[in-house]
Amino acid sequence: MLIQKNMKLAEVIHHDHTLVPIINRFGIHLGFGNDNIAEICRKHKINIDFFVTILNAFHDAHYFPQKQLRNFPAALLIDYLQKAHHYFLDDKIPEIAGLINKMATEYALDKTTIGLLSNFFTGYSKELKKHIQYEEETIYPYVLALEKAQAERNPDKNPFVRVNNFSISDYETQHENVEEKLFDLKNIIIKYLPEPKDDKPGYRLLRELFTLDKELNEHARIEDLILVPKVKAMEKALKNKKE
Amino acid sequence: MKHVIIIVKYYLLQAGTEELIQEVPGLMHLKSYTGEEPRLTDIVLKHKPDVLIIHPDSLSAENASLPHKIYAHQNTNLIAIVRKNEKDRVSSDFSTVLFMEENKSVLEKKLREIMTSAGPNENNHKELSKREIVILKNIALGLTHQEIADKLFISIHTVNTHRKNINKKLGIKTVPGLIVYALLNHLIQMDEIKDKD
Ligand SMILES: [Fe+2]
Ligand SMILES: [Fe+2]
Numbered sequence: 001m002l003i004q005k006n007m008k009l010a011e012v013i014h015h016d017h018t019l020v021p022i023i024n025r026f027g028i029h030l031g032f033g034n035d036n037i038a039e040i041c042r043k044h045k046i047n048i049d050f051f052v053t054i055l056n057a058f059h060d061a062h063y064f065p066q067k068q069l070r071n072f073p074a075a076l077l078i079d080y081l082q083k084a085h086h087y088f089l090d091d092k093i094p095e096i097a098g099l100i101n102k103m104a105t106e107y108a109l110d111k112t113t114i115g116l117l118s119n120f121f122t123g124y125s126k127e128l129k130k131h132i133q134y135e136e137e138t139i140y141p142y143v144l145a146l147e148k149a150q151a152e153r154n155p156d157k158n159p160f161v162r163v164n165n166f167s168i169s170d171y172e173t174q175h176e177n178v179e180e181k182l183f184d185l186k187n188i189i190i191k192y193l194p195e196p197k198d199d200k201p202g203y204r205l206l207r208e209l210f211t212l213d214k215e216l217n218e219h220a221r222i223e224d225l226i227l228v229p230k231v232k233a234m235e236k237a238l239k240n241k242k243e
Numbered sequence: 244m245k246h247v248i249i250i251v252k253y254y255l256l257q258a259g260t261e262e263l264i265q266e267v268p269g270l271m272h273l274k275s276y277t278g279e280e281p282r283l284t285d286i287v288l289k290h291k292p293d294v295l296i297i298h299p300d301s302l303s304a305e306n307a308s309l310p311h312k313i314y315a316h317q318n319t320n321l322i323a324i325v326r327k328n329e330k331d332r333v334s335s336d337f338s339t340v341l342f343m344e345e346n347k348s349v350l351e352k353k354l355r356e357i358m359t360s361a362g363p364n365e366n367n368h369k370e371l372s373k374r375e376i377v378i379l380k381n382i383a384l385g386l387t388h389q390e391i392a393d394k395l396f397i398s399i400h401t402v403n404t405h406r407k408n409i410n411k412k413l414g415i416k417t418v419p420g421l422i423v424y425a426l427l428n429h430l431i432q433m434d435e436i437k438d439k440d
Contacts, residue, residue, distance in 0.1 A: 062275060112433075116423045123419050173285065184420030191414065192427050229281065 002063075003055045005038040005048050012037070016059050021215075025083040026051060047072045054080065057226060058218050065226060074147045074234065077227055078140045084219050085132045092215070093125045096208050103201045113194060117185070124181040128216075131178050135223075139171050143227070146234045150241075168231040175223065182213050245293035245358065249275040250283070250309075251324065252301035256343075260296055260324065263347070267354045270294065278302040284309045288316060294357065296341070298324045299333070310336045320357055371412055376430065378405040382418060383425035384435055 003012055009032060013019060020030070026046050033040075037055075041048045050072035056063045100121055104114045186209050189202060196202050247264050249272070251257040257275050264272045273292060276283060278301035287295065287309065297310055313319050314336040323337040327344050339357060341350055371379065381391045388406065392399040410416045415424055425431045 064277075064280060113427065116426055120419055120423050172282070181417050181420065184415045184417050184423075187414040188420065188423055188427070192424055194427070224286070 001059070003037070003052060003059060005041070005052050006036055008034065008036050009040050010034060012055070018211075018214075019055060019058060021087060022054065022058055025080060025087065047076055050076050050080075053226065054222065057222050061221070074143050074227075074230060077230065078143060081219075081223065081227070082136065082140070084222075085136065088212075088216070088219075089125075089129060089132065092208075092212055093128070096205070096212065097121060097125070099201070099205045099208060103196075103205070106198060106201050109194065109196050109202075117188070120181070120185060120188075124178075124185065127181060128178050131176075139168075142166065143168075143231050143234075146231065146238065150234060150238055167235060168228055172224070172228045175220070179213055179216060182209060182216075185209060186213075244271050245269060245320075246271055246273040246290070247294040247296060248273050248287060248290060248292040249296045250278045250287075250301055251275065251296075251298040252277045252279065253298070256298060256324070263350055263354065264296075266347075266351055267358065269358045270354065278306055281305065284312050287313060291317060292319055294320045294322065296322045296324060297337075300325075310334060322357070371409060375405055375409050375412070378402060379409050379421060379425060380430050382406065382409075383422045383431050 001015060009023070009028070013023075023029075023032075027044050028040060028046075035043070037052065038048055040046075041051050053065045053072075057065065097118065100114060100118045103109055103117075104111060186206065189206055189209075193202070247270050249257060249260050249264075251260055257277075261272050261275060264270045273290060276286070278298070280286065283302075283306045295310075295313060299310070302309055310321055310323075311334070314321055320339070321337045322339045322341060323333045324341045324343065325333055327342045330340065330342075333340055339353055341353060377395070378391060381394065382388075386394070388399055388402045392402045395402075409421070413421070413424060415421055422431075422436065426433060
């Protein structure tokens, strides 16, 4: 289903409830009423094109936004991505770490095994944190500087000199996935854990890991399919302006 | 399980191909593209599909070299979808050709053949060999591939091959994951592990 601005947001959520954390990131919370997307966006002062693009990118793995790309500032996108990072690091990771530890108190598995899982997950979290730090400390400032330079009349005065020795395509090719460890963890739980005394905690944990994996993939898709092409267009426009 | 990516511009053809994949046990549909996406080659390379089904005419000019690049870089099974009268235009990068005129059972049979012809490793997903267990223990203890090669008087190339097979058999790729596996199976003890960081 292609999500459009004249649809009722409630109906969209009925269709795909996994979009709830996404709309939360825009400051829209449950109990949002009966309005359509455009009306809700106006109320919350959200860029409608941007909102609809993000919803579609999450909802449909085949969705490929092209025309709408230029309709919103890069700063908006970066703000959104940072909120998503915040959600991963401050909500999801502690939540899953908590689930692992809870297994110890529920005596689902012995302490040593839980210690192993928990250490492994800590290692994974560190890797994810590093990935996110690189994006926030290196990539985003670059993109924001580009956008600023683009707004200026005299481009030569601006920090976009870096356009010549750094380009977003460096990021594109290096943007590795952080899902390998997550995949291993899922396999360890599915295949190699000793038999638990209670099945439920393991399932709960596994379900969260699958959700995290899915959400991270969708996040990476937004970076690859929306951020990268948008920044490329900006780089190109600036190069032309300079010449 | 083999992951499949489809590159077909026309919706009906794409949907039919997806449907066909569902019918073949062991094939799993990962993604579909239209062939017009910018830098599609890089995107596909990232996914490392086992099977790539392409309708060559769908590829945009920018992506025209995609099949050849995938063929050169990865161990991917390339399949072309064409009409019968286009048979001679299919490049040698493709190992199998599906014809649009063929009926479902013939197409299915061709895909099943790919499943069975692909590497014996796939089906031998069982126990690790004695040698692999030795290698696994050493990896879990924190030795590098070079150190293991020196210790066991084998080439680093052999160690790499063992490691690949271990990863495949266990479904675990990272060193920390292998450590957990080795500990859970009492191949090593906690106090033996070298503190690396
Ligand atoms: Fe990110
Ligand atoms: Fe990322």
